[in-house]
């Protein structure tokens with residue numbers, strides 16, 4: 279069996295890895311000159327299934343736990359030091375709300391928080407600590423996946439190839455993982471704008487991601503090593519790509535400076551804005567049409583959900599398994615027909 283996968287974002291790479299690991303011949307075709315240069319390039323990389331339940335379906339938590347295993351065992355690029363949730367004293371109700379909606383956390387006082395993150399000493403009187411969560415650098419993760427694929431004899435990587443119509447690609451199965459670029463075949467797919475920036479400072483050390491709650495502008499800070507911190511991300515229901523607005527920049531920076539004033543002296547080394555591919559329910563799914571599969575809709579959870587979705591996709595194609603939670607309702611019927 280030969281499978282062609284279009285798009286080497288996190289969905290395409292995870293899918294290629296699943297099929298290739300099962301011994302299938304895989305062609306992975308990407309229009310950019312390397313992997314992970316689309317929407318996946320901008321992600322924060324929190325592998326935080328329990329925190330996500332605050333605003334996502336329980337399915338995200340269940341599948342996210344599979345991703346924790348994937349990123350710490352199968353392709354071990356994640357750092358598992360837990361994650362922290364903080365709020366300014368005036369936003370304490372936000373922290374209480376978050377705690378009511380989530381599980382698998384410990385409530386810390388200021389002294390316990392300082393034992394975990396010395397640079398936050400005296401800054402917050404309480405925090406939520408999710409000890410089992412992890413984080414990764416998405417660029418390192420996509421690179422690592424591509425390197426693993428390049429080393430497999432049954433995989434061919436084709437970079438710099440723009441596929442105008444996936445249906446024309448010769449293969450037993452074609453898997454369309456083009457992200458938002460695949461919306462022509464998926465009319466209910468929409469783009470949700472996300473903006474981020476990367477700061478560099480040697481004045482602050484953090485070992486784990488921080489979610490900073492705010493009633494209007496929740497923000498996260500993800501340490502990337504070498505004094506770099508990804509600050510993200512806005513979530514805006516419009517499809518304007520490519521630029522960060524002045525308002526978003528101010529909000530992200532002001533939240534970062536509330537977490538630690540030394541961020542005010544940091545160097546801004548990168549800004550970015552992209553469109554997350556999302557279905558109306560903000561959950562991923564794949565649709566099977568003949569020998570074509572469309573896998574999409576990762577929304578805010580690319581690195582959290584791509585590995586478990588890819589695993590279900592592989593089991594559907596190779597074993598005839600059925601996963602209603604991620605399959606288009608009538609996919610199976612079409613497959614039978």
Ligand SMILES: Cc1cc2nc3c(=O)[nH]c(=O)nc-3n(C[C@H](O)[C@H](O)[C@H](O)COP(=O)(O)OP(=O)(O)OC[C@H]3O[C@@H](n4cnc5c(N)ncnc54)[C@H](O)[C@@H]3O)c2cc1C
Pocket residue numbers: 284285286287288289290307308309310313314315316317318319320321322323324439440441442455456457458459460471472473474510511512550551552553554555574575576577578579580581582583
């Ligand atoms: C600011 C921001 C922050 C985010 N933070 C997080 C986070 O913390 N954690 C998380 O898990 N997710 C996060 N996300 C979401 C995550 O980035 C997406 O869910 C994920 O990247 C979608 O992956 P994908 O593979 O479907 O799409 P993409 O990464 O866009 O990949 C699609 C690929 O297909 C290629 N392609 C398109 N058309 C063609 C063609 N015709 N021929 C060949 N190749 C083609 C593209 O070049 C691209 O490489 C964030 C997103 C944004 C914008």
